[in-house]
Amino acid sequence: MVEQFHGYAAFDEKSVLKPYSYTPKPLGDEDIEVEISHCGICGSDLHTMRSGWRQTLYPAILGHEIAGNVLNKGPKVVNFNIGDRVGIGCQVHSCGECVECTAGYDQLCAKKVFTYNDKWKDAEGVPTKYQAQGGYADKIRANSSFVFHIPKEISSAEACPLLCAGLSTFAPLKRHKVGPKHKVGIAGIGGLGHLAIQWAAKMGAEVTAISHSDQKRDEAIKLGATHFLNILDPNDVIKFTHSLDIILSTSCSSNTDWSKYMSFIKNHGTLILIGLPEAPLQIPVFAFMRFVKVEGSLTGGRQDIKDMLAFAVKHNVRPWIQTVPMKDVNKGIKIVLDGKARYRVVLEN
Structure with a gap:
């Protein structure tokens, strides 16, 4: 048979x-x-x-x-x-x-x-x-x-999301050696973002949750965010301009205003793409002129998984x-x- x-x-x-x-x-x-x-x-x-x-x-x-x-x-x-x-x-x-x-x-x-x-x-x-x-x-x-x-x-049920969403958000933060000296933005408060906020906060970073409305503000703060940036609020846009060392983007939307995200990053900072939109990105070339880098991050390796699981246990993520x-x-x-x-x-x- x-x-x-x-x-x-x-x-x-x-x-x-x-x-x-x-x-x-x-x-x-x-x-x-x-x-x-x-x-x-x-x-x-x-x-x-x-x-x-x-x-x-x-x-x-x-x-x-x-x-x-x-x-x-x-x-x-x-x-x-x-x-x-x-x-x-x-x-x-x-x-x-x-x-x-x-x-x-x-x-x-x-x-x-x-x-x-x-x-x-x-x-x-x-x-x-x-x-x-x-x-x-x-x-x-x-x-x-x-x-x-x-x-x-x-638990087995909790372990499942860690094996992709958890790994995909943990690995780039680990690779950039995120710690207390970093100001990190997490764009998108969803399946990926809610874990990214926890990782960055437990690494000691000053975390800014980035969203298109105030709907998830309280949850973002509960997860460990220090600040909340509503990208549609003009006052927030001014307040957070050139303020973040790293933005970890979990967005899969093909309508994302990438130039606005780039404007929140400090000179020499980095935009890390984890979410994968189905359409090509549209980023004006001048957004790069402050030596801002854009990089992608595909899941993680075997050691990253082991390190992530150990970190999750130690810091209750x-x-x-x-x-x-x-x-x-x-x-x-x-x-x-x-x-x-x-x-x-x-x-x-």
Whole structure:
């Protein structure tokens, strides 16, 4: 009998997710098979569902914020035991040997395999017939290097958003060595932003939450923000001009006024893009003339995940979540699409 995993897949750009079964890649010597208990719904899932960034490999099981228990493992796996509670994030494989991998940028490896909408590759990096499928499912397989022990202090449901939203916001702040001397702006108070505020605040930075209304002011302050900038308030715009060392932008809107964001950054400061709009950015060249830099940041590496989980335990950083049964996955997606999530939706098997 051919082995089958079961989940909920997108079959085209417009349909709801439907039950789908697939044949997983064979369990390798260094692989782990996880029985999924929880999976977060990430904005990346929605972009992929509708082929917003590039053409999706349909049918596609989404989900890359995964928690569960080790069900099976290859003979060379020594640091995990059957039954261990573990997490899997945006990536399930890299070569582990190239310049990027050894520098901690596993996500840039030429032989990387993302958790979904990707193909497993052979030793030479050539795509195989096996498609990588995500966590809206009963099981998943991953290279053991991309499986992580979940600390006992963090629940499985809370761990899920940390594995993408948490990592994506923690890694660039870590890379810039954010600390008490920094003034950091967090643009967008949502699934990414509510974690970014917590990280930056716990790192000791003076944090300014940036939004288009006052609706989330109280929540931003509760999360750790020192200041609140309403980008549509002329007085706030004047007050915060050239005031921030770093802005971490979580915005996925194609209508963002990037020149205004750039105006809030000090000379020699940095705009870090985490949110990925589907349309090209429009930034006037003069916005760069104060030696302001713009950089992108794609998730994080394996060590970043370990450091993030340890930091979350030490400083009590947790996502704000609401749970939905896995069988009601389309209900969960609608909550996110309607902008009603506060702030992440996690599916439960």
